[in-house]
Amino acid sequence: MKKFLILLTLCLGLLPGTAAAHVLISDESRPIGAILHITPDDDPIAGEQSSIAFTMEGRAVSKKTHAFTLQVIDDQERAVYVPIQVNDSTATATYTFPRQGAYEIVLSAEAVNGTSPTLTFRQSQRVARGEKAATSIVSTPFWAQFGVIAALIALLVIMMTVFNRRKTLLAYAKAQKF
Secondary structure: HHHHHHHHHHHHHOOOOOOOOOOOEOOOOOEEEEEEEEEOOOOOOEEEEEEEEEEEEOOOOOOOOOOEEEEEEEEOOOOOOOOOEEEEEEEEEEOOOOOEEEEEEEEEEEEEOOOOEEEEEEEEEEEEEEOOOOOOOOOOOOOHHHHHHHHHHHHHHEEEEEHHOOHHHHHHHHHHHH
């Protein structure tokens, strides 16, 4: 019986778990939350269009009560304002992440009447698939190039000296009983 329970536990442990496809984000100033979903599978592909969707809690935040803006900020601190569509309490947008890297997605909801504070939802997003970022070629400093060349020339001189004096070195080694 114990063997059966152990085998059953191991088999259940090997089953794949459920994937968490949504992220719950809280507003920076108030306890209002939003669920963020990015297609495909919350793992966007650089160079391909992704859908970004925020669903706010309750009906207190909607198109009628708030003006929405969506920014995508890359790892170079460049911000892009993305056009956004709002239906009830869901804000959606399409965006193509230009390259792999770290991004910050910021949704701001400013109250239309101006009496309540602006809601801000921030989420860091890593884009690890798709087009790679352009790599910059860093040139090697002159002193490093000179050092490598000098070391190679010194090694070549030592090897030539040993090769040219190999008979003398062997005779000396035999005389000294190495």
